[in-house]
Amino acid sequence: MSLNITVLISGSGTNLQALIDAQKTGQLNGKITQVISSSDSAYGLKRAEEAGIPTKTHILKNYYKGTTKDQVEERKQRREQFNLDLSKLLINGAIDDATSESYVKPDLIVCAGWMLILSPTVLQPLEEAGITIINLHPALPGAFDGTHAIDRCWKAGQDGEITKGGVMIHRVIAEVDRGAPILVKELDLIKGESLEEYEDRVHKVEHVAIVEGTNITLEQLSK
Numbered sequence: 001m002s003l004n005i006t007v008l009i010s011g012s013g014t015n016l017q018a019l020i021d022a023q024k025t026g027q028l029n030g031k032i033t034q035v036i037s038s039s040d041s042a043y044g045l046k047r048a049e050e051a052g053i054p055t056k057t058h059i060l061k062n063y064y065k066g067t068t069k070d071q072v073e074e075r076k077q078r079r080e081q082f083n084l085d086l087s088k089l090l091i092n093g094a095i096d097d098a099t100s101e102s103y104v105k106p107d108l109i110v111c112a113g114w115m116l117i118l119s120p121t122v123l124q125p126l127e128e129a130g131i132t133i134i135n136l137h138p139a140l141p142g143a144f145d146g147t148h149a150i151d152r153c154w155k156a157g158q159d160g161e162i163t164k165g166g167v168m169i170h171r172v173i174a175e176v177d178r179g180a181p182i183l184v185k186e187l188d189l190i191k192g193e194s195l196e197e198y199e200d201r202v203h204k205v206e207h208v209a210i211v212e213g214t215n216i217t218l219e220q221l222s223k
Contacts, residue, residue, distance in 0.1 A: 003030040003218050006090060006106035008114035009037050013044020015112035015136055018207035019214065020051045028211060029218045033104045036089065038116050058086050060116065083121035090122075091129045107221055110214055111135040111172065115147075120174050133172040134182060134217055136210050138202050140166040141184060145177040154198045157189030165189050165198070167205045169213025183213040 005028075007016050016035060022028040035048035036056045048055045063078045085095040093103030109131060111118075118133070126133055139149040143162075153165040166186040171179035185205050189198070 003107040003221055004033045004104050005030045005214070005218075006109045007032055007035045007048075008109060008111045009035060009042055009044040010039055010115035011042050011044060011113050013042060013047045013113065014203060015206055015210045016044045017047050018210050019110065019112065020047065020053070022211040024051075027215075029215045029222075030108065033106065038114065044113070056089065058082070058089055080119075080121055083119050086118075087122045087125040090131065091125060105129070106131055108214070108217055109133040110210070112210055117176055118172055118174075123172065123174060132217060132221060134169055134213060135172045135177070135179070136167070136169055136206060136213070137177045138165075138167050138206060139177070140164065140186065141168055141170070141181045142178075149177075150199050150202050151195060154189070154193075154195050157198075158191065158193075160191075163189055165202070167202060167209045169209055169216075182216055183209055185209050 005019075007019060009016050019028060019032060023032055032053050034054045034056065035044065036058055037045050038058060038060065040057045040059060045055050045057070060079070060082050063082045064075055067074050067078065069075070088095045090109060091105060093105075109126070111134065113136070123133070137149065139145070139153055144152045153162070156162045157165060164186050166184060168181045168185070169183040170177065170181045173179040185208070187201060187205060
């Protein structure tokens with residue numbers, strides 16, 4: 001039985017494309033049933049639509065409408081509502097509590113360039129619903145957690161602090177980029193290499209890792 005995959009994106013969706021391409025050639029051991037983006041202008045939405053995959057958006061700035069950055073508590077509450085609604089969207093297919101009859105609940109959620117932190121308000125309901133969630137992060141385990149990991153890793157390499165960078169697929173937990181690694185791919189850091197050159201190498205490895213890490217997880221889930 002084919003397991004169902006939801007892919008979360010925020011941007012251009014090149015890693016989503018790697019998954020779509022693998023699915024087309026029979027190299028993905030599951031089916032992408034939907035793509036959800038945190039941005040309505042993400043090019044990844046077009047990639048999904050061209051592949052005939054249903055899409056949805058869930059946009060944080062819509063929740064902040066009518067508030068200013070000074071309204072810290074109000075925005076905190078609205079962010080929690082965003083998180084709660086995201087969990088419902090993933091589990092039920094809609095942000096109300098009624099599950100759509102046609103909705104296919106995912107067995108696996110793959111974060112492929114999803115740029116927002118997933119809080120326990122999202123993760124706990126997913127765990128209770130028996131849904132596994134994994135993430136692609138362009139750094140080695142325990143190194144350069146969070147944003148701008150590629151830039152930070154490249155700089156540390158150029159400064160002679162480290163000699164290895166890499167990419168990992170890991171389980172998602174509340175601690176950002178600290179979940180158990182599923183797959184790790186190392187990259188040598190080359191002195192004198194430009195950031196653009198290193199970034200290009202990272203992206204090429206990501207496109208392989210996202211498929212391999214997804215398949216490893218699907219195999220674990222199917223046992």
